Amino acid sequence: MEDKIKSGYLYDFYGELLTEHQRSVYEMSINDDLSLSEIADSLSISRQAVHDMLKRCDRQLEEYEEKLHLVEKFMNVKADVLRINELTSQAPSKETLAEISQLSTSILEEL
Structure with missing residues (x-):
């Protein structure tokens, strides 16, 4: 499954388990297809912070899937x-x- 599609499914099933801030950043990346720079600018945070948060969210969502297998x-x-x-x-x-x-x-x- 393509990474963006897989990320979308994982978010659809487990996104509510993320914090509000994590959901906001993740939605900008996956749903709105914004770049790290665009997300960083809109939230007044660094590109590195956005990158780290997206990686952390991906890891969390993957862990939920490994345990629950809903997707x-x-x-x-x-x-x-x-x-x-x-x-x-x-x-x-x-x-x-x-x-x-x-x-x-x-x-x-x-x-």
Whole structure:
């Protein structure tokens, strides 16, 4: 998964666990796509402080994911739902229905 996309997912799932200041800096970087200099200027802090905070936030968010696996579970469920959508667009057969049943069971177990 591309780093920016992965960071976005991690932030979506765990961002509320960061402090308000960390969230502000992280949102400027990930959502607004601002450079370190732009963030530093807008908050009147150094580029190094912004860099350090972003690294610290990334590390925290990764640690949450390592423990909780919410993004991983979400991605698995999303893949299963996409596959079910593909299967339902085809003419139904016993094999198709069996795969849909297996996928839906997998989704329920994931939840």
